[in-house]
Amino acid sequence: MSGSGESLGRRPARGVARSLAVGVLGLGLAGGGLHALLFPGPVGAATPVRVAAGSLRTGDVDRGRNIFEASGGCTCHTNFPGEGEDAPPLAGGRALETPFGIFYSSNITPDAETGIGSWSDADFIRAMREGLSPEGEHYFPVFPYPAFSGLRDQDLIDMKAYIDSLPAIRRQNRPPGAPFPFSWRATVAGWKWINFVPLELDEQPEHGAAWNRGRYLVHAAAHCGECHTPRTLTGGLDRSMWLAGSRDGPEGELAPNITPDGATGIGEWSVADLVWYLGTGLKPDGDDTQGLMSEVIEHGYSRLPESDLQAIAEYLRTIPAIENEVKGRD
Ligand code: HEC
Numbered sequence: 001m002s003g004s005g006e007s008l009g010r011r012p013a014r015g016v017a018r019s020l021a022v023g024v025l026g027l028g029l030a031g032g033g034l035h036a037l038l039f040p041g042p043v044g045a046a047t048p049v050r051v052a053a054g055s056l057r058t059g060d061v062d063r064g065r066n067i068f069e070a071s072g073g074c075t076c077h078t079n080f081p082g083e084g085e086d087a088p089p090l091a092g093g094r095a096l097e098t099p100f101g102i103f104y105s106s107n108i109t110p111d112a113e114t115g116i117g118s119w120s121d122a123d124f125i126r127a128m129r130e131g132l133s134p135e136g137e138h139y140f141p142v143f144p145y146p147a148f149s150g151l152r153d154q155d156l157i158d159m160k161a162y163i164d165s166l167p168a169i170r171r172q173n174r175p176p177g178a179p180f181p182f183s184w185r186a187t188v189a190g191w192k193w194i195n196f197v198p199l200e201l202d203e204q205p206e207h208g209a210a211w212n213r214g215r216y217l218v219h220a221a222a223h224c225g226e227c228h229t230p231r232t233l234t235g236g237l238d239r240s241m242w243l244a245g246s247r248d249g250p251e252g253e254l255a256p257n258i259t260p261d262g263a264t265g266i267g268e269w270s271v272a273d274l275v276w277y278l279g280t281g282l283k284p285d286g287d288d289t290q291g292l293m294s295e296v297i298e299h300g301y302s303r304l305p306e307s308d309l310q311a312i313a314e315y316l317r318t319i320p321a322i323e324n325e326v327k328g329r330d
Helices: 002-010 014-037 061-070 078-086 119-128 153-162 184-193 211-220 224-228 272-279 291-299 306-316
Strands: 095-098 103-106
Touching: 014 184, 061 095, 061 153, 061 211, 119 153, 211 224, 211 306, 272 291
Parallel strands: none
Antiparallel strands: 095 103
């Protein structure tokens, strides 16, 4: 774990003003947390799971693999940066740096004690869609449940069946390395109260099946917006800048503007360029891809059927173009 410590140490000092601002913001969020705990709103701990009974099958491993791969292969749960290519798959422990501190991804292998092996389908659906553990505790929003909230019941049940078919690995979860109150799960109630709007992705019949599939994959499963959309001061997504690029991408990476803006986005890319990119990680100019994007491509998107990549590319051509030059900090 020395890697994460080093990268923390190398960060430039942020200054007293910024620390104060973050402190005040934290207290505000924590206050919101208390309020939300005392007066649970639509995402309070007691929310029943929205599972449509009746029409659901038991999980299908092959269909589940497709949704798992569409989600980028859940690679945030494998500690590649800390342990290299042999990192135990999906066993967690990966340090994810955010403006609010470091959070460690959890073990999502089917180990009954340290992973999610003892979870029911309903537990899994609630975690993915509402950001709540089986015990009703809030998950930190570094876990992109705002996107996953748009996933359908059957897709989640299938995804769980696929994860259950993978090797169980024993590894305890690590507590966050974030300062109080960001390390406090009740603060997340405040965060949800301000920022969390569950996704409702109804079919839009005026568009074709591929467009609708692409929209579902981009918004929900592939959670492109969680990295490519800039965030507000409280760490929510700035929806007016949907996919227009973020300098606070995962692990402090810069995530480019992927709206169809010609100058600052990917407006010059053809559908074929984007399909090629998601399948290989190679850009139209021959450049390759770094960081987490290369991981979600390698372990996820590149394994999708061509029709899914086409659907993603077709949908992305139709979203609003936003002019936004994303500049890094270096
Ligand atoms: C886990 C975070 C993450 C997710 C999820 C993610 N991206 Fe990215 N993406 C990045 C980062 C970081 C880069 C920059 C990579 C680099 O510098 O090589 C990037 C780069 C790209 C690029 C290259 C753009 C350019 O101008 O060079 C495209 C296109 C892209 N992503 C599309 C997508 C699409 C489409 C999705 C969803 C299907 C997606 N990304 C999901 C983080 C992410």
